Amino acid sequence: MINTLRALLKQKGYSLTKPRLIVFGVLAGKEPQTMAEIIGLTANKIDRATVYRTIELFEQAGIAHRLNIGFKYKIELTEVFNGHHHHLHCTACGRTFPLPANPMLETMIDTVASKADFAPRGHQLEIYGLCQNCSKPS
Ligand SMILES: [Zn+2]
Ligand SMILES: [Zn+2]
Known part of the structure; x- marks a missing residue:
C-alpha cells in the first residue's frame, strides 16, 4: 500500500x-x-x-x-x-456502511451507459436511508 x-x-x-x-x-x-x-x-x-x-x-x-x-x-x-464498492448512508445517525458487492449491478450500470452510446470508465453510487438501528420503532 x-x-x-x-x-x-x-x-x-x-x-x-x-x-x-x-x-x-x-x-x-x-x-x-x-x-x-x-x-x-x-x-x-x-x-x-x-x-x-x-x-x-x-x-x-x-x-x-x-x-x-x-x-x-x-x-x-x-x-x-x-x-470498487458502494455505500449506504444513514441520514439519521450519519454512519456509512459498505454495500455488499453485486456483479449484476455493476454490469447493469455499464450496459445502461453503453446503450446511451457512452463509454463508461467508472461511477459513484451512494444510497441514502435509515440503518437497522435507526429504522427500529422506538
Ligand atoms: Zn443510523
Ligand atoms: Zn459500482
Missing part, C-alpha cells in the same frame, strides 16, 4: 512526507470519514490547514476521493486501495 501511495505521489511530482503518511494512515482500511473526523484523528500531529492541503493533493493524485452525501462529503481512499 505504501509503495502504491509513493508511486501515485511521484507521478504528480510529490514525495511521501510524514504528514502525508499520517493522513493516509487515518484513511487506510476504514470507512469514509468526514474532514472533521480526519482533523480530529490527526489533531496532535498536523495542523488543520495541512490536513486540508493533503486531502486536496490526494484527490488530485487519485489517492483519495470525495463522496458527496447531500450537502456534506466524506473522504475515502480510491479504488486503487479499496477496490
Whole structure:
C-alpha cells in the first residue's frame, strides 16, 4: 500500500512526507470519514490547514476521493486501495456502511451507459436511508 501511495505521489511530482503518511494512515482500511473526523484523528500531529492541503493533493493524485452525501462529503481512499464498492448512508445517525458487492449491478450500470452510446470508465453510487438501528420503532 505504501509503495502504491509513493508511486501515485511521484507521478504528480510529490514525495511521501510524514504528514502525508499520517493522513493516509487515518484513511487506510476504514470507512469514509468526514474532514472533521480526519482533523480530529490527526489533531496532535498536523495542523488543520495541512490536513486540508493533503486531502486536496490526494484527490488530485487519485489517492483519495470525495463522496458527496447531500450537502456534506466524506473522504475515502480510491479504488486503487479499496477496490470498487458502494455505500449506504444513514441520514439519521450519519454512519456509512459498505454495500455488499453485486456483479449484476455493476454490469447493469455499464450496459445502461453503453446503450446511451457512452463509454463508461467508472461511477459513484451512494444510497441514502435509515440503518437497522435507526429504522427500529422506538
Ligand atoms: Zn443510523
Ligand atoms: Zn459500482
